[in-house]
Amino acid sequence: MSITGKTLIELGYRPGKWFKEALAHANSHQLEGQALMDYLAEVQPTIFDPHAAPLPYHRNIVASTEEEIENTASVFATMNHLMKTPTVEAGAVMPDACPTGSPGGIPVGGVVVTRDAIHPSMHSADICCSVMMTSFGHIDPKLVLDAAHAATHFGGGGREEWFDLPKELEAQLKDNHFLGNEKPQMLAKSHLGTQGDGNHFLYVGRSEQTGETVMVTHHGSRGLGAYLYKEGMKIAEAFRREYSPRTLKSNAWIPYSEELGKKYWDALQLVRAWTKENHTVLHRATSQSLKVEPTERFWNEHNFVFKDGDRFYHAKGATPLDDKFVPDGHEGLRLVPLNMAEPVLIVRGETTETNLGFAPHGAGRNLSRSQHIRNQAGRSTKAILAEETKGLDVRFYSGHPDISELPSAYKSAAAVQQQMKEFGLGEVVDKILPYGCIMAGDWQIDAPWRKKKRK
Structure with a gap:
């Protein structure tokens, strides 16, 4: 019996590019039962989920005027989203910070440290x-x-x-x-x-x-x-x-x-x-x-x-x-x-x-x-x-x-x-x-x- 993408989905796997190679290998080697499960567990891609809570970051900024207080609150809000990104290890906000783009995007005046990851945005x-x-x-x-x-x-x-x-x-x-x-x-x-x-x-x-x-x-x-x-x-x-x-x-x-x-x-x-x-x-x-x-x-x-x-x-x-x-x-x-x-x-x-x-x-x-x-x-x-x-x-x-x-x-x-x-x-x-x-x-x-x- 041929193994299909539907088979893998029924086993709980999320569709992805890896399906094509995995199906070809499993069918050519007629894998089934525990042998199939062991193979799929080995080749499925690792999924990186965001952190449950934002990692702490350094806030090198003080707000005094009403406009600054509102601006800084927006900066912290977007940083709180960003610091949940799974690659992130540390962050900092500078005194000239201001938000830009959608919530969760890095603000101007932001520094974010990641491991093995280049984020174009x-x-x-x-x-x-x-x-x-x-x-x-x-x-x-x-x-x-x-x-x-x-x-x-x-x-x-x-x-x-x-x-x-x-x-x-x-x-x-x-x-x-x-x-x-x-x-x-x-x-x-x-x-x-x-x-x-x-x-x-x-x-x-x-x-x-x-x-x-x-x-x-x-x-x-x-x-x-x-x-x-x-x-x-x-x-x-x-x-x-x-x-x-x-x-x-x-x-x-x-x-x-x-x-x-x-x-x-x-x-x-x-x-x-x-x-x-x-x-x-x-x-x-x-x-x-x-x-x-x-x-x-x-x-x-x-x-x-x-x-x-x-x-x-x-x-x-x-x-x-x-x-x-x-x-x-x-x-x-x-x-x-x-x-x-x-x-x-x-x-x-x-x-x-x-x-x-x-x-x-x-x-x-x-x-x-x-x-x-x-x-x-x-x-x-x-x-x-x-x-x-x-x-x-x-x-x-x-x-x-x-x-x-x-x-x-x-x-x-x-x-x-x-x-x-x-x-x-x-x-x-x-x-x-x-x-x-x-x-x-x-x-x-x-x-x-x-x-x-x-x-």
């Missing part, structure tokens, strides 16, 4: 969002901002004139399992030297310690990273359906011990290398335009997955302090931007039990962009800009201001810095005091589909 589509600084010595900051404005690109899509992608990196991308086809190759070339939109910026200021003029860029891996994220989520979801169907879809993972897990990890490292180059071409072009040699340059990501043995540290908007996470770091120094009217902090620090090796990545938000804009109703954009950018050279690349990116949209910079001290989240060793910045602005006003609709 925990690095998000903006893989390797990061910051880079270059010091140009004692030079007029306006000259730097003007040169940078001519070099950079904000908004949707890529550049019309491309920077040269390094040949070695291009070859590595072509050889990669995930990034070797035509679409990511095109994105890697056309998006090089672009900064996107949202909270990404190009900032110019002066070092409090040296007085030198410093440029800081903030952006991620653009279309290339978004492409890899989508591919990763597809694979993670396939593993989730087979091995952990009760886990939230948002927290699906790819086991690193699987071949695809190692290939995905390799792809992440290439996206990291591309993103560093994405910063570098803008800094190099600005330097060449000014005919000035940089005196110092370093960078760090704050939206990535970091590996230590078989443990994976997922930082969604959290700055790695520990040197083991930043192999190309610079004397242990890291950058933590706040908002356009506040300094960019230069910090260093060590791993503690409560910080897990991380610091905040900025000031964070208490309100969504749309709610912040609604709160400004009745005030003109001109009045808002005059108040919030007074004394600063603030430019919007699209020509259309975006008030959801002004200082009032973010948490108190002073409170974030105070909580960094309170919870041991890095020591401030210098500050880059603001002169001005460039952001995308509301570029979608002039997007092709908007223009067509208006016509």
Whole structure:
């Protein structure tokens, strides 16, 4: 008598990909009775169910205002869901934390440690969002901002004139399992030297310690990273359906011990290398335009997955302090931007039990962009800009201001810095005091589909 899938279901097994191979083996060897049961017990996949209760995590955050209290409660609620994920071993919340996406998703300002598991949703589509600084010595900051404005690109899509992608990196991308086809190759070339939109910026200021003029860029891996994220989520979801169907879809993972897990990890490292180059071409072009040699340059990501043995540290908007996470770091120094009217902090620090090796990545938000804009109703954009950018050279690349990116949209910079001290989240060793910045602005006003609709 032939054994079928119905037979296995009647025996209490959940259907899955393993049925096909198991049925072929059982029928070819004419297994039955105890021999069949012993074989099925051996080959059935291990199912990983969520923890019955959330694992404890470190709460490096204090709320004082009504908005902060509401925001922090939402952060803790989503972390409580997330910390039930079966792969999770530890977690932490930074002072700049704010929820994003559906309940159970990692919040901005969240750090989650897993074993043998890479969770694509925990690095998000903006893989390797990061910051880079270059010091140009004692030079007029306006000259730097003007040169940078001519070099950079904000908004949707890529550049019309491309920077040269390094040949070695291009070859590595072509050889990669995930990034070797035509679409990511095109994105890697056309998006090089672009900064996107949202909270990404190009900032110019002066070092409090040296007085030198410093440029800081903030952006991620653009279309290339978004492409890899989508591919990763597809694979993670396939593993989730087979091995952990009760886990939230948002927290699906790819086991690193699987071949695809190692290939995905390799792809992440290439996206990291591309993103560093994405910063570098803008800094190099600005330097060449000014005919000035940089005196110092370093960078760090704050939206990535970091590996230590078989443990994976997922930082969604959290700055790695520990040197083991930043192999190309610079004397242990890291950058933590706040908002356009506040300094960019230069910090260093060590791993503690409560910080897990991380610091905040900025000031964070208490309100969504749309709610912040609604709160400004009745005030003109001109009045808002005059108040919030007074004394600063603030430019919007699209020509259309975006008030959801002004200082009032973010948490108190002073409170974030105070909580960094309170919870041991890095020591401030210098500050880059603001002169001005460039952001995308509301570029979608002039997007092709908007223009067509208006016509």
